[in-house]
Structure formats: C-alpha cells, structure tokens
Amino acid sequence: MDAGGVRGKRMTSWPSLQTDLRNAGASWVDEQVVTDHGLVTSRKPDDIPAFCRKMIEEFCEGRHAGHRHAAE
Numbered sequence: 001m002d003a004g005g006v007r008g009k010r011m012t013s014w015p016s017l018q019t020d021l022r023n024a025g026a027s028w029v030d031e032q033v034v035t036d037h038g039l040v041t042s043r044k045p046d047d048i049p050a051f052c053r054k055m056i057e058e059f060c061e062g063r064h065a066g067h068r069h070a071a072e
Contacts, residue, residue: 001026010036012043038063 007025011034018028033042033050038058042051 009039010034011039011041013041014043 001020001024004025006021009026010029011021011026012029012031013021015030018030021028030043032047033040033054035041035054035058038061040051040054040058042048
C-alpha cells in the first residue's frame with residue numbers, strides 16, 4: 001500500500017483494514033469479493049469459496065489489457 005499499488009483500486013478487506021486502504025487511495029467496499037483489473041480481494045475466511053471461484057475466472061481470462069508484468 002505504501003508504494004501506491006492500491007491507489008484508485010476498488011477493494012474489500014477485513015473491516016478493520018478499510019481505513020488503511022482508504023488512506024492509501026483505494027475505494028473500499030463491504031462486499032464478499034471485489035475484482036478491479038485482475039486484482040481480486042475478499043473480506044474474511046467465509047469468503048474463500050467465492051474468492052477461489054473468482055480467481056479461477058480471472059486465470060481463465062488471462063492477462064488484462066494494459067497490465068505490465070511486475071518484472072518490466
């Protein structure tokens with residue numbers, strides 16, 4: 001978060017992290033799973049099945065346009 005990686009992203013998390021995410025520039029929402037340009041976030045262990053389904057969907061979609069590899 002300190003490096004600006006969440007700035008402008010729509011995200012969810014454990015509720016106690018919402019202030020940190022907002023302070024880092026993210027748009028925090030209270031939803032089971034949130035995807036923003038391939039970044040998948042969820043709130044709690046009960047959300048893991050939905051998180052895994054969404055991750056599989058994202059893997060199947062492949063690389064999103066406009067994204068760079070971390071090593072580039």
